[in-house]
Amino acid sequence: MPPAHPFDDDKLKEECGVFGTVGVSDAASIVALGLHALQHRGQEAGGIVTHDPEQGFNSARRFGLVRDNFTSExxxxxxxxxIGIGHVRYSTAGSKGGTQIRDVQPFFGEFxxxxxxxxxNGNITNALQLRKELIERGSIFQSxxxxxxxxxxxxxxxxxNIPDRMEEALRKVEGAFSVVAMTRTKLIGCRDPLGVRPLVLGKLGDGWVLASETCALDIIGAEFLREIEPGEMVVISAEHGIQSHxxxxxxxxxxxxxxxxYFSRPDSILGGQSVYxxxxxxxxxxAKESPVDADLVCPVPDSGTPAAIGYSLESGIPYAMGIIRNQYMGRTFIEPTEQIRNMGVRLKLNVNRALIRGKRVILVDDSVVRGTTSRKIKDMILDAGAAEVHFRIASPPTAWPCFYGVDTPQREKLLAATMSEDEMCEHLGVNSLKFITLDGLYRAVGEARGRDASCPQYCDACFSGEYPxxxxxxxEQGFRMKAAE
Incomplete structure (x- = not known):
C-alpha cells in the first residue's frame, strides 16, 4: 500500500492519531468524525471498535482515508x-508488516x-525485547x-480488572505512549510519564471524549476541558464520570x-497555546535571527504558511502565495510511472509564475529532512524566473532520528546529519539557507530564557540528539547515541 501522496516522502510523519468516546448515543459516528479531524496524523489506515450491550464488541479496520471508509451508513x-475508540496510522519506517491489515489498530483482547x-500513539523503545520475552513465554503475536x-x-x-492490568503493562513499557482504550463500559486514557505525545479530554453533552488534539473535539462540538497530564491515567464511565490517578x-x-x-493542526491548542x-x-x-533583503516571503504549503506570515510581519517584506498546492492530489490520480515520478512535486505544487518572475524570494518551510523536495521546489522557483531563492526553515536542523512515534529516516539519510548549514546551502543550490536556532525555537513556544540544557521542557532529540x-x-541494533560519537 503506497502512502497517500506517493511523492511526499521528504517530510517527517507523525505515525498515529487516537480518539475515544463514552456515554453518547452513536459512538461510531462520533469516532469517525474525530478520526477525520486527525487524518493529518495518519493517512495509511484506520480502525474503529465499539461495544453494544446486546451485540458485544464490533470492529472495522480499513486501508485508506477515513472519508473513504467510515462514512457510509x-x-x-x-x-x-x-462507547468506542478509533485510530489512524502511518506504518513505521522500514516496517515489514506495514501493509498488513492485522497491523491496523485498535487491537482487541479477550480477558x-x-x-x-x-x-x-507513540513508540515503545523496548518493544523488541518485550516481544522476545513474551514469545519465549508462549505469546503468539498477530501483528x-x-x-x-x-x-x-x-x-x-x-x-x-482491565485498568489495573493496563497499568501494570504500561509500567513495563519504555518510550512514548498516549493510549486510548475501552472495556464494555469504561473509556481509558493514559500518557507516559514524560508526556511525549499529546492527549486531551473533552465533554460532549452527557458523554466524554479523549483525542490526540483539540481539533478533533471541535469537529463534534465537544468542549475542551484539559490535557491529560504526563503520567496520568483516567478511567471514564457514564455511571461514575472521571477517575484519575x-x-x-x-x-x-x-x-x-x-x-x-509541524505535526499538530494549526487550529489545535497545545499547552494552552494556539498552534497557529x-x-x-x-x-x-x-526573521529576527536570519534577515535577508528580498521582495517576497512565500510559504511552502501548507505547513510553512503560519511561519511565513510571521516572518513577513516581523520583516516587513510582503507575504505572497508564490506556490499553489493542488489539494486534490490523491493516491489514485494516475499510475506512478517513471515519467510521472520524474515530475516530482509538480503534481502537488505549482509556482505562481506571474508573481515570482524577477523577484528575490524567501521560501519558508517547516523542516529539511533529506533535502530532495527542497531542491525540486528551488528548481521550480528558478524556472519560473525568480532572481534569488532564500530558504528559511522554521525548525533547527533535523540531524537525529526520532524513536518516539515519528517516522524518521535513518540518521545517515538526514541531510543535517552529514552536512553543515553552509554545505546544505550549496547542496540545495540556493542563495542562502538559515534554520531557526534551538534557543529561538524555545523562545517562540514560550520559553523566554531559551533552552535550558540542564532541564529542557520539551523533547528535542531530533535536533539535539539528547534522548530523554x-x-x-x-x-542493541548498533545505533550510536550522541555521547558515543
Missing part, C-alpha cells in the same frame, strides 16, 4: 453502541473479566506493531516540540 450500522480494545505488546502484557497481568514514577515533562512545529500563534511566533523569531529515554532496541 451501512458500515456505521455494524458498529453500534455508546477473564471481559474484552478490551486499545489504540496507541508487527509494537503496540500489540501492551495487549500481551495485559494478558499476563494478575490485575483484578498517576500510576508512574513522577518525571519532568518532555513533550515533543515538533508537535508545535506559536508557528507565527517561530516565523517572527526566524534511551532507545534500547535501537542501541
Amino acid at each position: 451501512k458500515l456505521l450500522n455494524t458498529l453500534p453502541g455508546p 477473564a473479566m471481559g474484552g478490551a480494545a486499545i489504540a496507541h 508487527s506493531s509494537d503496540s500489540e505488546c501492551i495487549i500481551h502484557l495485559m494478558a499476563r497481568s494478575m490485575g483484578r 498517576y500510576p508512574f514514577r513522577p518525571a519532568k515533562s518532555r513533550f515533543c516540540i515538533f508537535e508545535h512545529v 500563534s506559536t508557528r507565527e511566533n517561530i516565523g517572527r523569531e526566524l 529515554v534511551e532507545p534500547a532496541d535501537m542501541l
